[in-house]
Amino acid sequence: MERFAELLDRLVLTPSRNGKLRLIIDYFSTVPDPDRGYGLAGLTGGLDFPAIKPAMLRTLVMERVDPVLFDYSYDYVGDLAETVSLIWPSRGGGTAAPTLSEVVRRLAQASRSDAPAVMGGLLDDLSPSGRFAAIKLATGGLRVGVSARLTKQALAAFGEVDVHEIEELWHGLAPPYEPFFAWLEKRGPRPQNAALAPFRPVMLAHAVAEADFSTIRSEDYAAEWKWDGIRVQAVNQGGVRRLYSRTGDDISGAFPDLLEAMDFEGALDGELLVGDPQQRTGTFSDLQQRLNRKTVSRTMLRDYPVFMRCYDALTLDKRDIRALPYVERRELLEAFVSRLSPERFDLSPNIAFATLEELDEKRCNPLHPVIEGVMLKRKDSPYLPGRPKGPWFKWKRDPYTVDAVLMYAQRGHGKRSSFYSDYTFGVWSGPPEDPVLVPVGKAYFGFTDEELRQLDKYVRENTIERFGPVRAVRADRNHGLVLEVAFEGLQRSTRHKSGVAMRFPRISRLRWDKPAHEADRLETLEAMLPPS
Amino acid sequence: MNARQLLRSRPEGLYCPSGDFFIDPVRPVERALITHGHSDHARAGHGAVMATRETLDIMGLRYGTGFAGRMQEARLGETVTVNGVRVTFHPAGHVLGSAQISVEANGLRIVASGDYKRSRDPTCAAFEPITCDVFITEATFGLPVFTHPDPAHEISQLLTSLKQFPERTHIVGAYSLGKAQRVIALLREAGYGETIYIHGALARLCAYYEETGVPLGPLQPATVEGKADAPPAGAIVVAPPSAMDDRWSRRFADPLSCFASGWMRIRQRVRQRGVELPLIISDHADWDELTASIRDTGASEVWVTHGREEALVRWCELNGISARPLHLAGYEDEAE
Incomplete structure (x- = not known):
């Protein structure tokens, strides 16, 4: 237990992705079976102890402490x-x-009536950091900033296999994963995925770069809108229905409405969106109401129904069609989707275009606010796992930008621990003759190392107040640093004072030249909000 | 004579009227008895100072040899009479030269602990519990959540991290008197024989520890004036905590910030400081050491000072020991 507790403590404090990977790989390399397998289950959310309730902790401790x-x-x-x-x-x-393993065994055997005694006994036997880890494990939610995806990447690096192989196997595996580790260590055969309706690795697109345009011939490619939802894979095999995220996490439990309509045999690839395909496509913030939930209420199902906009198929009627070219798969998909419930499934339409200029024109003026760009797919390309270069491109709409004023800066972590590198910025609000800054977002990348040095110097020289690792920076009408902030979209937010929240904000330019009072006003941002 | 006649708190610090001396005064006074060399306890400018040889030396290093009008060395365990009051210094286990001060008159004995700890420390003499009527204890870590693990375990975490991240410079924040030398000595005990790089603020004190017979192994300055070359990647650099977040640390290869302090027990404190590798190593007693020490002295009355007084006072009440907070101004938290 101590090694697992130490791993969690290190992970939560290690900001860099590579650092986290190294810690996880080191754990798998040095901890024996079956402990490392239960550690893996803990990191990927594969352990559940329904008998243990957070409320019992307080009672337990009060029996022992003044x-x-x-x-x-x-x-x-x-x-x-x-x-x-x-x-x-x-x-x-x-x-x-x-x-x-012992901790997991004891927690798993606890019944509702003896759970307090089991938990108390465990806490008696553990060190302080072991106790903390046991409580987090028992009550769910390790919160160490490690996704299931990152853990699978660590496993891939540990076993020197492709992460897609792991994603493909994952749903047939169970803790403590001993045959799986044996395979990763080249001591055993590749586990056979006996589970029905497995996840199949998805095909991903590259962002199109300026240099790509010279090699893209418009007649070789089909185009589709890029919808702002989440990528899903809907699988039904012999009546077993599963909905997977793009990384192979099983998210079926949160979408019973879609699952119910999955009365087909096959594996479809598409975008999960909120609304009714025949009437209305909801925004990403509508969709967020439905994400990351274990259960879903009837009101949720009514107000935020989901549907799937299909753009590809991996298997259809028990036939694996991944090797067929895009156009042929697309023809089969079109016929297939026409037989499905029109309230829950539709086809991602192709965009007609003759030249890239024409497509660019459409990309910049999409016919729907929930479109974030276009996709280019080579007509002769098979469905390939991962991110092959060439067959699929995403060509996103240009980001929104706004000029904001730097208000607070926070010290970074790791390499940046001596730099003020996380910036909170605001825009003007209130009466034009006496405006005040309201914070609208926070960004910590988008600038070069040299710009970071300049920003850090600016923060240190213009600090007006300190709160722990945070400094308030002088920002008023006559004095302040204007930052051009780029972002992907805007939504209403009740959590932010400004009432808006940015998606994916980053610093695109430092406007040393621009006077603070010429930065944008909140009204400019409000005008960018999608219609509610 | 009651205890408050023998020692009482005054704005300058803890005062003994019949002996006419202060213990660890925070302002210049005529006669001061000093428990140890940390700057909030040992200030310059007193008329006369009585302290252990090491504490006098450390004050000399920090303030220059003329830091007080007269100096008198207190030998551990030897009783000296000051204006009729019997005064004895006993080891406190906090840092090199640190002492508790026992003050005795008319059959009443009060022991002022100064700062102290009970866990083993290769760089200074161990705390000795002194039987007394009133024990004045510090309470820096006076909450039951403070439990310091074995320092050897913390050092092993540092060495493990060094193996996991051999390309990163591990900068260990450690207070320049005591903690820094203890961390270095613990690394040596754990078998780490490489050169350890130290911040300029530690140089004189490390040299002094070595002179007094505390071996610290190969040390090098972390930075040399006018020279750009930094220690090799994967080196250990020991620096005062304030230097870690400073631009000073930028010259090192992808620094990994470690901080040796009892505060590192609390995750929120770790996050606030942006520490990647907390090392729970303290020169102060943890909760169990505080309560054990109160018991060991057999004191019937406890005065609790600088720190979280209320919890320790509560513990004394629960255990039938009379206790009160003693408010003394001007002392700082460890390494903050």
């Missing part, structure tokens, strides 16, 4: 799980701390 001392401590620490893990009376020495 309530006044507990309150002083909780006030200071600010997190219940952490306070409990630290204040829990240590039994001191004697028995060896239980392994992760």
